[in-house]
Amino acid sequence: MKLYGVHLSPYFERAYLALVVKGATDKVEMPGMPAPFGSEELAAASPMGKIPYLLLDDGTCLPEGQMIVEYFDRVFSGPDLEPADPLANVQTRLIARIVDQYIAPHSASLSRPMFGRFAPDETAIELAINTGLPSAFDFLEHTLAGGRFVTGEQLSFGDIALIPHMYFF
Numbered sequence: 749m750k751l752y753g754v755h756l757s758p759y760f761e762r763a764y765l766a767l768v769v770k771g772a773t774d775k776v777e778m779p780g781m782p783a784p785f786g787s788e789e790l791a792a793a794s795p796m797g798k799i800p801y802l803l804l805d806d807g808t809c810l811p812e813g814q815m816i817v818e819y820f821d822r823v824f825s826g827p828d829l830e831p832a833d834p835l836a837n838v839q840t841r842l843i844a845r846i847v848d849q850y851i852a853p854h855s856a857s858l859s860r861p862m863f864g865r866f867a868p869d870e871t872a873i874e875l876a877i878n879t880g881l882p883s884a885f886d887f888l889e890h891t892l893a894g895g896r897f898v899t900g901e902q903l904s905f906g907d908i909a910l911i912p913h914m915y916f917f
C-alpha cells in the first residue's frame with residue numbers, strides 16, 4: 749500500500765505517526781506528492797483532492813487522516829491506538845474531533861498563506877487568533893485527562909491527531 753503526502757502536512761504526519769507507533773513505517777510506501785496542490789491530477793487521484801490518502805494494493809483509495817490512522821491500527825500489530833476503556837475511547841475520539849472541527853480550520857487560516865498559494869485572509873486570521881483557537885483550546889482543556897497522554901497513560905488517536913498541529917503552533 750502507498751501513503752501519499754508530505755511530512756509538513758499535519759494530516760499526513762498524523763498517519764505517519766501512527767505508523768511510527770505501530771512500528772510499521774517499512775510496511776507502507778511513501779512516494780510523496782502525486783501531483784501539485786490544486787492540480788487536476790491531485791483532484792483525480794484522491795476523492796477530496798487532498799493529501800493524505802492511502803492507496804491499497806487492490807486500488808481502493810482511503811482519504812482523511814483519522815480514517816487512515818484507524819485502518820493502520822487495525823491492520824498492523826504494535827500498541828493499540830484505540831483504548832479498550834469505553835470512556836477513554838470516546839475521550840480520545842473527542843480530542844481527534846476537536847482537532848478536526850475546531851482547531852484545523854483556524855490553523856489552516858494561519859498556515860496556508862505561509863506556503864504561497866493563498867493570500868492571507870485578515871478576517872479569518874483575526875477570527876482564528878481572537879475567537880476560534882482560544883475556544884478550541886478551552887474545549888481541549890475540558891477534555892484532557894491530565895495524564896501523560898490525552899486520555900491518561902496510553903498514547904491513542906487523540907495524541908496522534910494533536911501532536912502535528914502543536915508542532916505548527
Ligand SMILES: N[C@@H](CCC(=O)N[C@@H](CS)C(=O)NCC(=O)O)C(=O)O
Nearest residue numbers: 757758759785786798799800812813
Ligand atoms: N480533513 C482532511 C484534511 C486534509 C488537508 O486539508 N490536507 C491539505 C494539506 S495539509 C490539502 O491537501 N489541501 C489541498 C489544497 O491545499 O489544495 C484530513 O483530515 O486528512
